[in-house]
Amino acid sequence: MKRIGNFSCLITSVLSLLVIFSPQALAQTDVSVQATVSETTIYTGERIQLSIQISGSFNEVSRPSLPSFPDGFRLLSNTPSTSRSYRYINGQSSTSYSYNYQLIAQQKGEYQIPAVSVTIDGEQYATEPIQVSVVDRNESARSAGNQQPDIFLQLEVSDSQPVVGQQIISDVVLYFQDGLEVNSYQPVPGWKAEGFWKEELNNAERPEATSTIINGVRYRRARLLQFALFPTKEGSLEISPYKIIVSVRSAGRSRNDPFSSFFGNLSGNQRQVELQTDPLTLDVQSLPASENNSYFGAVGSFQISREISTKQASEGASIEITTRIRGTGNVPLISKPQYELPEGLEVYEPKETSNLNRNNERINGTKLFTDVVVARSPGDYTIPEQKVSYYDPDKGSYVSQALPALSFKVTPSPNQVASPAGNDAMPVRPVTGLASWTTPASVSLLSYWWFWAGLLVPLCLLVLAYRQKTYYNRMSNDRAFARSRKASETASERLDRAIALSEEGEIKQAYNLLQKAITGFIGDRLNLPEAGLSNEEYIKALDNENIDAELVKNIRMLLDKCASISYAPETTHEYLKSHVGLAESTLEKLKKVL
Known part of the structure; x- marks a missing residue:
């Protein structure tokens, strides 16, 4: 019995060792899954890279299963950039995978990037959560000390208390500290200055940076864009944040022109930052009463x-x-x-x-x-x-x-036919001699077609002239009617201009015209204000008209696309033409119901 017991212990020990040192067990103990971020403290609008590193000996690995990220972050793309490498050392092979995702910080606060799960050879692995701090860039700019950001954006206006209709000059200004070099910037489409008529001013020259000091810190100041805004109504009007994407890199402080490599080759410690201005509220005053109607x-x-x-x-x-x-x-x-x-x-x-x-x-x-x-x-x-x-x-x-x-x-018109001078009859002598008298057959005028034509044609022309005059008078005096009648022509001109701008490479302006073609047609047909309405107000106006829900859905999609069209290089002329074609077909359907 004792021998049998010793033998059983020996078998158990051997089986345990086989399990522990089996290839699968060895592979699992060698697998490493780790998540890292490029920065743990960032400003709002900045991007960080979330990297999932997988290394070890394994056969199959699935793409990481991403969690729901906190509200303070936005995932730019579900498709990661990947890299893979192999190593063979002392008879042992190992594989390394890297999955990289781009996140953009949207709100200040303390956040935790949740664990990311990965399936390797049928087994589930999870990374450790990561703590990240997001600091508001504009709040830091208003505070003193070393917490001020190295780069931020501001919207500066010429008058904060204008009257209705007054021209306000609005500058989009970039501030950045010495030691940074701005390589390029790209406005984010979709800026809506609701309650204002907006005109972009020409900036033919490249931005020029000047030196200024804010809270004891020296900054370079550069005006990137300039707009003319005209308030269309009185009251407290808020200008929504303006957004841009800038590419910056660290540079030597001895550089005299921080824009010297503007749109040039990138090198060094380059990063892309999404900046936005603070919302700006203007107190728009009403015009004083006019003494007369002039x-x-x-x-x-x-x-x-x-x-x-x-x-x-x-x-x-x-x-x-x-x-x-x-x-x-x-x-x-x-x-x-x-x-x-x-x-x-x-x-x-x-x-x-x-x-x-x-x-x-x-x-x-x-x-x-x-x-x-x-x-x-x-x-x-x-x-x-x-x-x-x-x-x-x-x-x-x-x-x-x-x-x-x-x-x-x-x-008097020279073509007018003169009337006879008098009613005196000309003297006529009777003709004498042989004459043959006949009595012609009596035929009624009503039997001749030209008699009826002579009566009806002037009457038709009179009716047509009256209708034409009524139409011209109404087009002249009834602005709502004139807008409605010219809505289709105006929309077509804007769509044609959008395609022309797209062919010239002005994609942003082309989409702005596309948006104006749609909203302008709706506003002209429904007699809505010509400026200052949001996309939602146009959609609500269509809903009040009981327009088909599918048609309204297409219009909403087009307006949303115009408001949020990507600035990425893949936005092409052909891409815009497809949206213009959809807009034309949609407006044709809308024309039948409005």
Whole structure:
């Protein structure tokens, strides 16, 4: 019995050793799974790299199963960059895998990157959680000491208490400390300045950096972009954060021009940072009451004149009255002054043209309104003197200007057929001699087709002329009707312009025009305000019209795409053309129900 017992102990020991030193057990004890991040303390908007390192002897490994990341971080892509290597040392082989993911910090706070699980040869492995601190970049910029960030973005405006319609110059300014070199920057599309009409000003020259000190720390200051904003309503209006992506690297402090390698080759300790400005609230004041009805919506500094195309015209000829408004201010938003016209003139839809200059750090230019009138009877006509006024923010008051009276003479048309001078009958002598008298058959005029044509054709022309005149009068006086009728044409022009801009490489501007084509069509058809509405307000307006849910869904998708189109290089002309085609088909469907 004793021998049997010893033998049983021996068998048990051998089996235990075989299990412990089996290839699978050896492989599992050699496997290492570890998660690391490139930085554990970062600013908002910065990116960190989460790396999953797997090494050891194994046969199969699955892609890491990512957890739900905390709200303070956003995963840029589910597809990692990978690398793999093999080693063979002293008869033992080992494999190393690396999976790298990019995360961007969005909110300040203390966060824990959860454990990441990986399946290796059928066994589940998990990494250790990682603690990461996110510091708000703009709050740090306002604090003193060494906690200030090395780079941050600000939105600076020329006036924080403007009046409705006043031109506000808004600068997107980058601040960065010495020792950093800015290689490139890329605005993030989709910036919405709700409640404002927005115009981007031209910046032909590259940014120039100047030196400044903030809370005892020396920074370089560079204005990257500049916009002209025009508030369209009064009250407290918030300008949403503006975002850019900048590529920076550490550089020697002796560099005189930190933008010297702008868009050049990258090297050194390079990193990409997503920066955004703080939300900025403006207290928009209402315009003071005007003493009379001469104000026509202009805010700024202007010169106003009007002229007539001719002082003498024949009856039925067209005469043009041109009003020219030239100066600096809300030129794109100016409406036509209203004039008192004498009786006997037919007024047609006015023409409107504008020429804007965006080069001199502000919006200025000329806007022309051309009224076309036709006199239906000869005589002397006078368009009386007209007083117009605009609001000058620099003076804080209205500026009035008198437009002189315009006189012209209308002469009878030379093509008019003269009527007989009198009713006296010409003397006729009777003809005598042989004559053969016959009695012609009596035929009623009602049996001739030309009789009915002579009655109906003028009547049809009269009805057609009346409808045409009514249409022109309504297009001239009913702005909502005019917008609705011209909505399709305006949308088509914007889509064509978007494709042209895309071919020139201006993808961001092309998508902005695509968004304006859609929202402009909806606003014109539903008589919504021409500026200052958000995408959600346009969608809500369609829902109130009981538009088909699938059609509204497509419109929402297009607007969201325009607001968040990626700045990545794969955004191409062909990619935009596909969205333009979808927009055209969607607008065709929308045209049938609005």
